[in-house]
């Protein structure tokens with residue numbers, strides 16, 4: 001569905017505008033928004049980067065990126081010509097004041113031409129080493145001063161650990177007010193992740209059972225089939241805990257576990273989310289080995305082909321100790337969740353790409369059916385599929401047709417593609433739109449980032465002080481290291497992810 005209201009006149013400046021993120025994600029997302037007529041006529045995108053790029057070369061590259069990544073497919077000449085009018089390139093060194101003076105002059109020139117004050121969005125699509133410098137320079141150039149109209153957008157990784165995240169928050173805060181800072185976690189822009197709030201709080205039937213009385217365990221899986229691809233250099237210094245758990249998995253955990261919000265105000269929702277992180281039981285260093293597992297993939301088979309091990313990837317050390325898999329068992333110390341384990345796992349080169357939340361419900365308190373009526377009996381569970389399948393599956397028991405009372409597990413399914421005729425926008429489309437509308441609901445606040453790092457810091461410390469002796473400890477194409485089983489409490493299992501559209505099961509034979 002198209003947004004109903006257009007944003008105010010906007011200058012959208014992308015630091016690192018010549019880079020991969022702008023090419024692959026940001027520009028295609030802005031193009032898609034323009035196709036939905038969601039961008040104002042008074043709109044300029046200024047890509048700033050160090051390399052000298054002619055206007056023609058710059059635009060040709062972006063056009064190719066749009067054709068490849070836009071949800072509208074190959075761009076038509078008419079659509080491109082219309083969009084290209086809004087694109088500008090500025091060569092500049094991010095460390096030099098002259099770059100910011102030129103940007104300020106450019107912004108002023110647009111405003112003069114438009115006869116209107118514009119909102120100014122500064123997007124840092126740069127390596128993290130620039131995350132302190134750019135806001136400082138923007139501040140010095142007076143470009144951060146307007147608290148209503150100037151906004152700063154920052155990509156992950158947000159810090160490397162708790163201390164560096166605090167230092168970065170302080171550095172941003174020296175020039176920008178918290179209300180002007182938009183920290184991106186692209187998982188929050190995914191439709192299916194946002195739908196967790198809709199599902200929980202727009203339907204009164206689930207809230208009464210969303211607690212320790214009915215829920216036995218919660219599992220959050222974000223599994224990738226691909227390896228590190230061309231990002232070995234970055235990944236070597238990150239690892240799965242920093243790359244995925246600190247941000248994406250923590251955000252999903254917050255949405256699943258948070259208390260109902262009172263209103264849809266950004267800070268109300270963010271307060272409720274940060275409450276979850278504060279309630280997670282701190283992991284004591286001496287207990288890290290009991291509630292956290294790490295792994296690294298070795299050679300294996302994926303998609304029917306031989307897959308190389310992490311240590312054979314480009315940019316990766318031959319004796320790398322970096323984890324490509326991480327799993328945790330967390331407890332949330334509050335009334336709602338006391339005693340319910342939350343299992344989190346993520347990894348590269350796993351058996352299948354799948355991101356899902358499984359809410360496993362408790363067994364019935366008394367099994368009244370004859371024992372042989374319930375062969376194959378499974379407690380009810382709810383699966384929220386985030387990707388690649390998008391939907392929700394509720395698994396429960398049903399009577400199998402026939403003269404005897406035979407119970408079989410069945411599924412009730414909601415599939416986004418079947419229920420809605422509109423394609424899901426890319427997460428960046430949603431997030432960029434929200435920045436332009438000054439809506440911070442889907443962005444991480446400073447305290448939330450710090451709370452997530454604080455929670456994981458003991459694991460990072462213990463892991464770095466005790467290098468793994470068994471890496472690689474899982475084969476590419478598997479579900480991760482065997483030791484992940486040891487995190488589970490008695491009677492619990494890691495769910496085997498099930499595709500949303502499963503083939504029809506043949507009826508069991510009647511006896």
Ligand code: BG6
Nearest residue numbers: 156186187224243244248355387
């Ligand atoms: C990024 C990580 O934040 O998320 C990548 O840096 C990961 O390592 C990616 O591959 C996964 O995102 P998505 O949207 O493909 O699940």
